[in-house]
Amino acid sequence: MNKKERILILIAAILLLGTFIFPIWKIDLNAPQYPEGIGLRIWIDKITGVSEYDLNNINKLNHYIGMKEIEPSSIPELKIMPYIVILLTLFGITVALIKNIKFLIAWVASIIILMIIGLYDYYIWGYDYGHDLNPTAPIKVPGMTYQPPLIGSKQLLNMTSVSLPDVGSYLIGFTILISCYILINYYKKVRIKNA
Numbered sequence: 001m002n003k004k005e006r007i008l009i010l011i012a013a014i015l016l017l018g019t020f021i022f023p024i025w026k027i028d029l030n031a032p033q034y035p036e037g038i039g040l041r042i043w044i045d046k047i048t049g050v051s052e053y054d055l056n057n058i059n060k061l062n063h064y065i066g067m068k069e070i071e072p073s074s075i076p077e078l079k080i081m082p083y084i085v086i087l088l089t090l091f092g093i094t095v096a097l098i099k100n101i102k103f104l105i106a107w108v109a110s111i112i113i114l115m116i117i118g119l120y121d122y123y124i125w126g127y128d129y130g131h132d133l134n135p136t137a138p139i140k141v142p143g144m145t146y147q148p149p150l151i152g153s154k155q156l157l158n159m160t161s162v163s164l165p166d167v168g169s170y171l172i173g174f175t176i177l178i179s180c181y182i183l184i185n186y187y188k189k190v191r192i193k194n195a
Contacts, residue, residue, distance in 0.1 A: 001104075005182045006096045009104065012178040013092025015171045016085055016111075019044040024168035025122065026050075027148055029058070031159040040070070041166065042122075044081045047072040065157075066137025067129055067146055077121060084114060092175075101186055108179040115172060123150050126163075 001009070023041035028050070030037045038057055039050040047070060049055035059069045072078055088111060095103045130147025141157070148154065148161045155161075165173075 001099045001101065001182070001186065005185070006099060008178050008182060009092060009096040012175040013089050013096065015175045015178075016089045016092065018171040019085055019168040020082070022167035022171065023048075024166055024172070026164055026166040028162045029159050030162075033158075043078075044085055044168065045078050047075070047078070062129075062146075064137065064139045065146055066133035066135070066140070068132065068134075070129070075125075077118075081118075088114070101183075104179060104183060104186075108176060108183065111172065111176055111179075115176075119150065126150065 020043075023043045025042040026039060027042070028037055028039035034057075037050075038054040040055065040058065041048050041050060047055065049058070055070065062069065088107070091103075091107050091110065095107050126147050130145045133146070144157070146156050148156075149163045151163060151165070153160060153162045
């Protein structure tokens with residue numbers, strides 16, 4: 001790896017730290033009773049409302065339909081993920097310093113695998129919240145589940161739920177793209193050299 005590629009890897013590694021500054025996922029809800037909309041932001045270490053009272057309002061709505069309260073302090077992933085991101089960042093910095101292509105492959109593979117695990121975990125989390133309903137809830141609609149979409153939009157009674165990646169996810173995506181660009185260039189050079 002040349003100096004330019006090592007600098008790009010260093011930038012890619014540091015981009016991961018942006019997940020401490022920007023949310024990685026967003027869920028927005030639109031309904032007649034909330035014309036301005038309400039929403040959640042999922043960060044690497046917390047869940048917040050878009051505005052000050054959104055999380056509280058969503059928990060109140062969830063109570064009426066039998067969903068569990070969203071309590072960020074009870075979600076273990078929010079405690080673990082900051083350490084994983086720091087380790088991945090340090091791993092990336094190490095890759096830039098030691099200039100070993102096998103370490104770069106291992107780093108990119110680790111990020112992709114952890115991203116897939118994270119998406120699966122988010123899906124399971126949403127499934128559990130949307131299906132494991134309190135049978136004594138004030139509002140019961142037979143056969144209705146309230147799982148938010150993994151990605152995209154879904155109508156839940158009179159609410160439209162939109163779930164999409166946020167800035168933190170795009171930073172992770174840029175890290176992967178930069179790393180894959182370097183890998184593709186490396187293997188092109190190897191192929192030309194061996195031709």
